[in-house]
Amino acid sequence: MRKIGFGIIGAGIWGETHAKIYASHHLSELIAVCDTVEEKARSLALKYGAKNYYTDFEKMLENSEIQAVAITTPDFAHREPFIAALKAGKHVIVEKPLATTNEDLQAMKEAYDNSDCRVMVDFHARFSPPFAIAKESIQKGELGKVISMYYRLNDIIYVPTQMLSWTSKSSVLWFLGSHTIDTLRFLIDSEVQRVYSVSRSEVLIKKNIPVADIYQSILEFENGTIATIENNWIVPNTNPHWNDIKLNILGSKGMINMDLTNNQAFERYLESKSDHPDILVMPTIHGKPMGFAHESIRDFIERLADGREFLATFEDGYRVSKVILALMDSAEERLPKEVKYD
Ligand SMILES: NC(=O)c1ccc[n+]([C@@H]2O[C@H](COP(=O)([O-])OP(=O)(O)OC[C@H]3O[C@@H](n4cnc5c(N)ncnc54)[C@H](O)[C@@H]3O)[C@@H](O)[C@H]2O)c1
Known part of the structure; x- marks a missing residue:
């Protein structure tokens, strides 16, 4: 089978995650990398064996060896490359969140x-x-009717203060809340109808990063399920993992509890630190990128090749962004909000 030619727009942290997969999968080939910072484009292309690098995505999109592109620009900068890629006839995998404004x-x-x-x-x-096992259990009816869900997905403070250079142009709702909301929609196959959110700004604002530290939100779904979600990015850096994740799903007949951070499946105690090494998200096993963060990119390649529907579609991205816009309005106006999907 002919390999699918890939281009990457945005040669940052997550652009490299994509590069690793396109360069190593038997159905794909990394053709080119683009970044407005030439050195970033050049070095990522060199590291993963891409023949070309560009500083202008319009130029890269003229390359006929490229059939699909990954958009890994910062949260607020997905629109232009996304529209240009579609106009150039390229298939697209775009990083979450799809977009951060209604426009x-x-x-x-x-x-x-x-x-x-x-x-x-x-x-x-x-x-x-x-999450996939929980969804199956819900679909089989093992939990009965899902009455409520509690999902907390937080990051250590390293992420907004040191890892991201564009924190003040995003928010923890875009960066983490987008995953939270999509996961809950995915689990119960229902859409968010109404939201109420409260935020606080104590820590990051004092570091001259003018974004909220935390949003605590209540979601009402069309099927009657309610969810409480928490997203903050001020967890101390001494947390044993970069995320802090807890999920509880309460049904009329059963319940699921997840502690994906301190799950005690693997604890490591060394002379200078103790930690819980990543075994789920993106570990490298025998030299191969494993874990679900890599698997979703592999799945994009495979479904693109064989024509099966993607597990997360444009519509999913669109709806999640609409929910977040309603949450941000709610937190600002201190009022519950209906989510408008038009
Ligand atoms: N799926 C996940 O869980 C996950 C994890 C981390 C990041 N992300 C997402 O990936 C995206 C990128 O995040 P990151 O941490 O790699 O950011 P980053 O800042 O490390 O990289 C972004 C790169 O895009 C480049 N860029 C900006 N505008 C550009 C343009 N117009 N053309 C070409 N290059 C441009 C920047 O120079 C930078 O090198 C974000 O949307 C982020 O939320 C997703």
């Missing part, structure tokens, strides 16, 4: 509706074994 969402929807190309939004939590 971007509408422009991207118009481009998508007018294109024959295929789009996946990289909600990789759908590939996480615990």
Whole structure:
């Protein structure tokens, strides 16, 4: 079978995650990397054997060896490369969140509706074994009617203060809340109808990063399920893992509890530190990138090759962004909000 030629737009941290997979999968080939910072494009291309690098994505999209592109620019910068890629006839995997403003969402929807190309939004939590097993259990009816869910997904403070250079142009709701909301929709196959969110800004604002530290939110789903979610990115760096994740699903006949951070499946105690090494998200095993963060990208390649529907579609990305816009309005106005999907 002919390999699918890939281009990457955004040669940062997550661009490298994508590069690893396209360069190593038997159905794909990494053709080119683009970044506005030439050195980043050049060194990622060199590291993963891409023949070309660019600083202008329009130029890269003219390359006929590329059939699909990954958009791994910062949260607020997905719109332009996304629309340009579809116009150039390339299939797209775009990082979450799909977009962070209503204007971007509408422009991207118009481009998508007018294109024959295929789009996946990289909600990789759908590939996480615990979440996939929970979904199966819910689908089989083992929990009865899902009455409520509690999901906390937080990051250590290293992420907004040191890892990301564009924290103040995003929010923890875009960066982590997008996964949270998509996972809950995925688990119960229902859409969020109404939200209420409260935020606090104590820590990051004092570090001259003008974004909220935390959002605590209540979601009401169309099927009657309620969910409480927490997203913060001020967890102390001494947390044993970069995430802090807890999920409880309460049904009329059963319950599921997950502690994916301090799960005690693997504890490591060394002279200078103790930790819980990553065994689920993106470990490297015998030299191969494993874990669900890599699996979602592999799945994009494989479904693109054989024509099966993607597990996370444009519509999923669009709906999740609409929920977050309602949550942010709610937190600002201190009022419950209906989610508007038009
Ligand atoms: N699926 C996940 O769980 C996951 C994990 C981490 C990051 N992400 C997402 O991936 C995206 C990238 O995050 P990151 O941490 O790699 O950011 P990053 O800042 O490390 O990388 C972004 C890169 O995009 C480049 N860029 C910006 N505008 C560009 C343009 N117009 N053309 C070409 N290059 C451009 C920047 O120079 C930078 O090198 C974000 O949307 C983020 O939320 C997803």
